[in-house]
Amino acid sequence: MGFYKVNFLPMWLAALGLALIQPLSAVQILQASELPPNPQVSHVIHVSIDGLTASMLQDQLANDTTGRYAAFQRLVDEGASTFNARTDYDTTVTLPNHIGMLTARPLWQAEGVSDKHHHGFPHNALPEGDRMTLHNSGNEAAGYIYSVFDVVHDNGMSTALYASKDRFDIFDISYNETFGRGDSTGEDNGRDKIDYYANTNASLSAQPLHTIVMAELPQYHPNYTFIHYADPDYVGHVHAFGSDEYFDAVADVNGYLADLMRLIETDPVFRNNTVLIVASDHGGTDFKGHGDQTMPINYTVPLFVWGKDVAVNADLYDLNPTNRQDPGAERPPFDIDVVQPLRNGETGTLALDLLGLPSIPWSFMTNAMNVADFGYEGSTLKELFLPLVLLGR
Ligand SMILES: [Zn+2]
């Protein structure tokens, strides 16, 4: 343990030593503030694939001779990605991780941070009645728990949530005209933060949900869309994660992604103005579960970013040399002294940054990861960057 703990002094000494050996001009040291700005787009489609296990998908892609996972391969070849992102530190179940993606908060209080920045909602079931919210059933010290939907909607843009498990009703209730917070940003866009909501609670396949998505997106063009596809998780619980049936479900999701990518490329509103983010809430085991948050197979998740001006065929850790650290096989905690891995819980913050909006008030994962190309040709990023600067961008 502890190799991801940043040891400031030896790094400074190493850098200093390098500077003494060769002229500084030979090594270009970029400050965090010199990272290129992220692409700015009018639309973000934020997808979560429930139970998409990083190592299983990676193995399938390595042996995919028939193009069964061609959309995933395009995300790797044409976008910025990693197969080594992390879930929430304390949980590898569905709802708390999705709350993380949509609020940029960890489940529990992080080391060295006040008690106002975690969501504190560990439940993973259908909300009881129509008055249970993240605000009244989560972290009491937080008061109102803002979401991506708040920031986008309060800034006059439109939002949509499409989910395939009924427990996602907690979002529709938490951000409706009764429980959503009043809009104090510019023009009053109202308390109901989610403009379009559909939930199919599919038994095995999210195809009915995807049908709704493909009918509504070209009609409404929400500026921010969150889509939850549950197929691999449902099938993983019945047949085991990594079973033939599980991979059939992953291939089905590949089809959904292909449809979304085609829509982004052909729709006159989405074309050249959209970024697609694909995340996962947790992995899963061959014994049909994923509840143990200490198991690498559960806490290791893939992350893909694809679309306008996103770096091509890039590793997300290479694009974030100063503010994120590849954790290897470890499970770094939310600790302000630890350089964080890329996490599923920071994808909402990325969505806001791409839309030109500020991060979520009182959230924890507030510094958007970089997804832009550095634009240096003929040099590897590792040569250009020394691990000198540890500021968030
Ligand atoms: Zn899940």
Ligand SMILES: [Zn+2]
């Ligand atoms: Zn599950």
